[in-house]
Each structure stands twice: as structure tokens, then as C-alpha cells.
Amino acid sequence: MEKQGSRALLAAVIGMGVLLFIGSLALVGVLVHRMMHPVATPATAVAGPVAAPPVVAGADAAGDLVMDEAPGTHVQAVTARADGLLAVVLTGGGVADRVVVWDPSGRRIVARLVLGRS
Structure with a gap:
């Protein structure tokens, strides 16, 4: 056994x-x-163009992007995303802080996020 x-x-x-x-x-x-x-790791990006609230932005005669922001507004931070967009944090101007997603190659504002009410 x-x-x-x-x-x-x-x-x-x-x-x-x-x-x-x-x-x-x-x-x-x-x-x-x-x-x-x-x-390649996929970028966590939005799956298409985001319908943003109306933003008064356009190109002037020189082709520069012009945003209609309140006087006293300044850029607090700029972050580059993997998909080529820039997230720009704007503060001041007597309005709530906001984040603007900007497409430099397309010369347009893709989205806006208002962080709070002032």
C-alpha cells in the first residue's frame, strides 16, 4: 500500500x-x-464634439481667438490634454470660476464649465 x-x-x-x-x-x-x-493607451476624451453653451468667441482680422470675458478675468492654470485640447481655468472678473476647453488647431472653444455661482 x-x-x-x-x-x-x-x-x-x-x-x-x-x-x-x-x-x-x-x-x-x-x-x-x-x-x-x-x-497605445486610449485617451480619455469625449467621443465627439461637445455641444457647448453659446460662447462669444471668434477670430479677429489677425486670426486670433477673441473671447468675451469680464474685465479683470485672468488665467489661473492651463493644462494640455492628450488629444491636443487645452483646459484653461479662468478666475476673477466678478463672475464664478470657470474652465474653458480650447481647441487651438480648430481655433474654437469646445466646452465651458462654470464651477460655481458668485
């Missing part, structure tokens, strides 16, 4: 060793495949 139990134990140990070896090969294969075929 002892010989039968030790044979079963030996078979189980060999089987587990083979499974560990196959699993290690699979892991190395996945790592090599991912290194050889990198996937």
Missing part, C-alpha cells in the same frame, strides 16, 4: 512541476508579446 501511495504522490509532484513549467512559459510568452506589440 505504501508503494502505491508514494507512486501517486510522485505522479502528482511531477504533474504539478509540468504545470508550473507550462505556466511559466505562458507568462514569459505574454510578456514578450506585449513588449513586441505595444498598445
Whole structure:
């Protein structure tokens, strides 16, 4: 009986060793495949043009973007997004803080977010 139990134990140990070896090969294969075929991470962007509230913005004769903001408004921060848009935080001017999403290549304001009421 002892010989039968030790044979079963030996078979189980060999089987587990083979499974560990196959699993290690699979892991190395996945790592090599991912290194050889990198996937660009998708940008967390809006899936299309956002319908923004009306913004009085246009291009003047020189082609510059002109925004109609209250006097005293200043730019607090500018953040570049992966999709090429700029998120511009505007403060002051006697109105609530706001974030404007600007598309420099299209020379247009894509969206506005008012952060609170003043």
C-alpha cells in the first residue's frame, strides 16, 4: 500500500512541476508579446464634439481667438490634454470660476464649465 501511495504522490509532484513549467512559459510568452506589440493607451476624451453653451468667441482680422470675458478675468492654470485640447481655468472678473476647453488647431472653444455661482 505504501508503494502505491508514494507512486501517486510522485505522479502528482511531477504533474504539478509540468504545470508550473507550462505556466511559466505562458507568462514569459505574454510578456514578450506585449513588449513586441505595444498598445497605445486610449485617451480619455469625449467621443465627439461637445455641444457647448453659446460662447462669444471668434477670430479677429489677425486670426486670433477673441473671447468675451469680464474685465479683470485672468488665467489661473492651463493644462494640455492628450488629444491636443487645452483646459484653461479662468478666475476673477466678478463672475464664478470657470474652465474653458480650447481647441487651438480648430481655433474654437469646445466646452465651458462654470464651477460655481458668485
